[in-house]
Amino acid sequence: MNEQILFYFIIGGVILLTIGFIISVFNKIIFLKNNVEKSFANIDVVLKQRADEIPNLIAVVKESKDYEAKTLEQLTKLRAQYYNASSTDEKVNVTNQLDKSLKSFMLVAENYPILRANNNFIAFQQRITQLEDIIADRREFFNDSVNLYNIGIQEFPNLIMAKLFSFKQKQMLQVTDNEKKYDGVKF
DSSP, X not given: OHHHHHHHHHHHHHHHHHHXXXXXXXXXXXXXXXXXXXXXXXXXXXXXXXXXXXXXXXXXXXXXXXXXXXXXXXXXXXXXXXXXXXXXXXXXHHHHHHHHHHHHXXXXXXXXXXXXXXHHHHHHHHHHHHHHXXXXXXXXXXXXXXXXHHHHHHSXXXXXXXXXXXXXXXXXXXXXXXXXXXXOOOO
C-alpha cells in the first residue's frame, strides 16, 4: 500500500512540475510579447506625430509650383494606411514604407531651390528631423524587444509552446539605406 501511495505522489509531483514548467514557458512568451507591444506603444506616439506632419508638408510643397505629385500621393496613402492599421505588425510595415517615402521626398526636394528656400519647408524639415531623432532612439528599444521576443519563441522548449498557441515572429522597424550611408566628413 505504501509503495502505491509513493507511486501516486511521484506521478502527481511529475505532473505538477510539468504543469508548472508549461505555465512558466507560457508566461515568459507572454511577457516578451507584451514588452514588444509596450515598446511599440512608446514609438507609436512619435510615429503618429510624424504622420500628422504630412498634411503640413503637402500644404507647404503645394505652395511651390514644381513638386512631385506622385510622391505626395504616396505619402498621403501611407499616412491613411498607418491610421487604419489595426495591428502592430501592420503599423510596422507601413512605417517602414513611410520612412522610405519620406526620405525619398526629402532627397527630391533638394532639386527644387524655391522649395529649399521656403521658410515653412525649412521649419518642416527641422520638425521632421527632431521627430526622426526621437524615433531612432525608440526604434532601438523596440527592435531589441522584438529581437528578444523572436528569440524567445524560437528557443527550445519555448518553440513548442509558441507553435501550440500560434505565436508568430514580429517584424522590426527597418533602418533605411540612407540612414546607413556615411559619406564622410565634408568641409
